[in-house]
Amino acid sequence: MKTIKILLLTCVAMFALTSCFEDMDDNIIPSSTLNINDFVWRGMNIVYLYKSEVPDLADSRFISDEDYTNYLTGFNSPEDLFESLIYDPDTVDRFSRIYENYFDLQNQQSGTTLTNGLEFNFYRVPGSSTEVFGVITLVLNNSVADNVGVKRGQIIRAVNNTNLTDSNYINLVYGQNSNTLNFATYNDSGTPDTADDTFELNGESADLTKVTYTENPIHVSEVLNVNNVNIGYLMYNGFNQNFDSDLNNAFGEFKSAGVTELVLDLRYNGGGSVQTAAYLGSMVTGQFNGEIYSKLFYNENLSSNDRNYLFTHSIENIGAINSLNLSKVYVLTTNRRTASASELIINSLKPYIEVVVIGENTVGKTQASRTIYDSPDFSFENVNQGHTYAMQPLIANSTNVNDLLVPTNGIIPDIAISEAFNTLGILGDINEPLLAEAIAQITTTDRPANRSLVNENLQLIEIAKPISALEQDMYID
Template identity: 45%
Template sequence: MKIRSLFLSSLLCSILFTSCSDDMDDSIDDDVVTNPENVEIRDFIYRGMNEIYLYKSGIPELADNYFDNNDDYEDYLRSIASPEALFDSLTIPLDRFSFLTDDYIELENSFSGISQTTGVDYILYRFSNSNNLFGVVRYIIPGSNAEGTAIARGDLFTEVNGESLNVDNYTSLLSSPSVTFTIAEINDNEVSNTGEEVTIATTEITENPILIQDVLEVDGKKIGYLMYNSFVADFDAELNDAFAYFKSENIDDLVLDLRYNGGGRVSSATRLASMITGSNTGEIFAKQQWNDSYQNYFLATNPDRLFDYFTDNIDDNVAINKLNLANLYVIGTSSTASASELVINGLKPYINVVTIGARTTGKSQASVTLYDSEDFSRQNASPNHTYAIQPLVYESVNANDIVVPYTGIDPDVQIAEELDNFGILGDPSEPLLAAAIAKITGNSQAQSFAAKKMKINYQEFKERGASKPDYKRMYIDKVPGIRINN
């Protein structure tokens, strides 16, 4: 049985795209969300996953002939406790990246670099054999409330708003309207509080993903350094300007710092790769592999749709600034994912790509935002709720059909960020950048890059959950515009 929507809303947004979000929070029907007898949201989730999920064949319930009739289908939806439970049940166990959100307005903002934040970018660690957490400041977002305060890169914190961080309270504490960080330090291989507190109010900011652009002159070489933290299409012009700067400086080599870049829009990744090489316009940057229904459809109707090509321009046909590099040096860590890995993998068939740092995340798939409308587009989405799903829809391989390993990309030069020596981002002595420079110049005498043996037992804290998405992922900006299961 081909599933059709059983509960299409009679009231549809009549204004295009973003204006549908106006006063949305004031018009949500709580009964749609909380009443288990109301299956509108669950119907939307099922239809979306049944339509386009990359791993549809691995979920028996998503088979087109799974239900005998609409009554069986509706009974199935009513048997699921919540939208989150349904979504989780429709993803394969190895899928770490598909997610559900109950606030697509926040999701859309995140894709544009907009967030509610103190401006403190941090990473969380979990003490071994404990539910307690501590955070480490990675950088301060320029122009945020945190800029100019007494908190800086490399600072540790164990308490927020007077409470010790743990796996149960970290989300609510760190998303408070005002956040008080209790600063900590490492003493005798223990993390202990200093007693110093820094209070910062949360506000909405738009973060420029280009944190640093600079040219370093080392051993007679001009080395461009770009720290790029997210593939946000709204900043592609600024990215192009950064490459104009590198081009004007006639750099010899480029260090691309993606250590905190969890991904973003595929088109921005394609443009960045094109700026780096400049000589491969029209050649294949990446190939797309969809579920069987979509793959066969594209092969039969539009085979070119299955390829991402190196390009000559960004929006409004503005020419890209090309460096024509034969070598690229990429800094990556476990936070480097998705579109970042796409750039590394997509460039390898064409130029020499050297990776420095730690093993990356291991995400080769792209996703797309589906809304509760008849064709899953943003226009005419149901006004009764703000749920959206972000399922994986295709896997990328490079021109040589090589995929990013599930375990991540292993570095050519292995070096970790150490808790007691984060260094200053962009400074040639910062350990990861220093290792990249040493690889370029061949001079590794100035610094030892051997990892230190810390006696603190801790591990990076990551959580996969339908209601706790990490928005910085590889995605395409719109649904393909077709319906196969209709």
């Protein structure tokens, strides 16, 4: 790697740009914006996947220390500088982020957040250009919402007795630590036309308060016996290495029950640890030990870090993997929530076994990230205590053994079916639409694998809901 003067400047030579560690136990000096901007540029210059596409990150960008300092002072905030260094943020890099408080980032990565335990989809009320209703899609186990009896499929028409609209629904639903959800009843007026559908408040409500909550990503794990076939069903909501043992135990139960078919529900799984994804692939299979599962490619600075993840028979510090030795798996997906490590599972297994994707196009995120801290080696060790900024930039691209990337427009399902707000069903129930289709594929002979299923009311307009970068993340441990 070419070494330039900028990267070797000491704390003294860099004027006020200091990441030096004074006796921090007793004398923490707050970092200036200039100091933090220096961290942002140095970090991105070293690790950013698309460095070669960003002229301001070139090693030869600055002719002197003064030139470099003048450049950094031209940005009012670390966020402004960071955003200026992102390559094609509308299409290529939609995922790199900077965080003002890395403790919040660390908590999110470990599965710990401030939440009431609910996830939603939002739609336009028929006949209105501004009125909105929400539908609960997921209630986290043992969360505040779960403990007061809130259920998947319930319709939210108002919060704190205020009807939801384009302009207020984000603040009312997400912007408050405590709120009251006002539920509504859906009436299709007995016609297939949605223009006369109504959503009337029914007097039911739930008072919810966000609390610190750690999610076990294994949301549902059970064995379904249908037509004398033992089908394992796993709804897995995040590749969290802290729960690798729980994941392995779930597959141990599948193995003990004689599971011969597996439905892997990743519809709300935005990704997580690359290593955990490799472990999961090894649990699904087992017959490919030591072969390449996926590959990571870094930028020109860090090409020596390129690595292969392998199928394995064991998990570090845990023990032997419980493998099902399957030659086929069914994966359930949605178009804004199935991302990153979830897509890696599909892409990496396809060269080895048959993967039947049921649901919607996935997000289309093939890149991996890593948390970059202001320290000599950008790890958390010896971090500069003068600020709490950290970055989560894209630093590597992931491919399968055949060097194929996940398409940027997502993985197209073999069987296209979308969740409809009025027929969500109970997760893990054999009649829930996406699971029911997977079961039908397993138990019905000569059933076509490439087709589209039309759900009623899909003509209702779904509107965007806030999704953080970490909900579509794939990170390197």
